[in-house]
Amino acid sequence: MAFITAQTMQTALLVLALILATVLWKRRAKSGLPLPPGPRPLPFIGNLFDMPTKHIAPALREMGSRYGELTYLNMLGQPIIILNSYEAAIGLLEGRSANTSDRPRLVMAELTGYMYEFAVQGYTQEWRIRRRLFHTFFQPSAIPQYHPVHVRECRRFLHRLLATPEDFLSLARHVFSATIMDVVYGITVTERDDPYVSLAQKATIIFSSIVVPGQYLVEVLPFLKHVPSWLPGAGFKRQAKQWSKTISAARNTAYDATLDAFGAARPSIVTSLVENAMSDHGNVSPQDDEHFRDITGLAYLTGADTSLYATQAMFLAMVLNPDVQKKGQQELDTVVGPDRLPEFSDRDALPYINAVVKEIIRWHSVVPLGVSHRVMVEDEYKGFRIPAGTILVPNAWAMSRDDQAYPEPDAFIPERFMKDGTYGSDVRDSETYQFGFGRRICPGRHFANDALFITVASVLHAFNIEPPLGPDGEPVQIAPNINLDSFLSYPEKFECRITPRSGKAEALIRQAVKTEH
Secondary structure (H helix, E strand, C coil): CCCCCHHHHHHHHHHHHHHHHHHHHHHHHHHCCCCCCCCCCECCCECCCCCCCCCHHHHHHHHHHHHCCEEEEEECCEEEEEECCHHHHHHHHHCCHHHHCECCCCHHHHHHCHHHCHHHCCCCHHHHHHHHHHHHHHCCCCHHHHHHHHHHHHHHHHHHHHHCHHHHHHHHHHHHHHHHHHHHHCCCCCCCCCHHHHHHHHHHHHHHHHCCCCCCHHHCCHHHHHCCCCCCCCHHHHHHHHHHHHHHHHHHHHHHHHHHCCCCCCCCHHHHHHHHHHHHHCCCCHHHHHHHHHHHHHHHHHHHHHHHHHHHHHHHHHHHCHHHHHHHHHHHHHHCCCCCCCCHHHHHHCHHHHHHHHHHHHHCCCCCCCCCEECCCCEEECCEEECCCCEEEECHHHHHCCCCCCCCCCCCCHHHHEECCEECCCCCCCHHHHCCCHHHCCCCHHHHHHHHHHHHHHHHHHEEEECCECCCCCECCCCCCEECCCCCCEECCCCCEEEECCHHHHHHHHHHHHCCC
């Protein structure tokens, strides 16, 4: 390939921008309908400098307060619409899901090999096959079979909290990783520094980086994918090559380990997939193998961190809201009592704990900007033209802070999800937007919800969560600091005191773990 000078690149970009601007102008003139409002674009580059890079979801919500529930941005010719209201997200992503269920092209996912994760794949037949397989193992009727694993790993988590409560954040990561590894691969992770847990964490960090809107110029100028990696400004290609090794390992290492132990391996989703294929047509075809690796890899990489960050938010909410903690503990004392630990069979009798879970999901948007959708065919919504190829970004964080739906939206108020002392109300269900929309709704949401419930119920039943003490022995006020700069949102590191509620609670935990052996 001939040497490409910086001047040549600049000229190519200018020509491309002019062509795109001309095409967009002609399309608008032909349609006759206006585009949704948004900040005034600059010549050639559009709104490239209007896309925030810090506190992205709140900044886009503020932009929406000026321009409306649909905020239009032109990123070097790529139309993007921010959906800052629940009504707009439902109208476009649910009501018109046949046209809005595609995903935008992710060039960095292609370069790193992350396109195996079907959550980012386009609305294709290959996606449908993987989604259908995944749904088989995570649909509501299948979820109860995982309850014993949830309970066992949660009680091990409680036991670890007794020993090192100051490590509650890393211990929370361990419990959810252990649950996923058992369910998906039948693998038991080590107590500390487990290589599978470490690998998943590295892969998740990579994923969070490549899916943030506006993070890489190659996403809006895909032809940059073909420039040599040594060219100045092509550092993304060198980074992608390095990351691809981690992504490949995350997809294949645990899967191969289960296959190598097949016959002696514990029952898992992998063993079920293989056994079903053998029963149906006598072998695992190469195509089957690809599908199986993809869906198990998705569960492995996405299942742990989403539950982890929700649990971190739970600890933070309890430190900041001791009255909520006390009410939850009172309900647990009444329903579960002092002589055992919570079970899933208690759930229907714990309306306040269920409301706490629902409020955690609302109060802390783990995926503040959701996962973007793509419009396949030009459409119209409320008098505005929605061009084909438009990227739709559902601002779930903004929906969670809608003060019409949730008075005092920044406050942690589980009672908003209760009515007359029972669980359930007319308030908008936080799960209807925090887990995605339409045909792209998260298929693992029921599993994640169960993980969060048993964790909240068990921790509150056994422990008190309080602010740390200062040098003078007085409680230190905690200032919540939420990271909203990446794909996954999480509370920045904070301290708290986690102590058993009683000697009996401590004894229950130790006995529960002892009876496993």
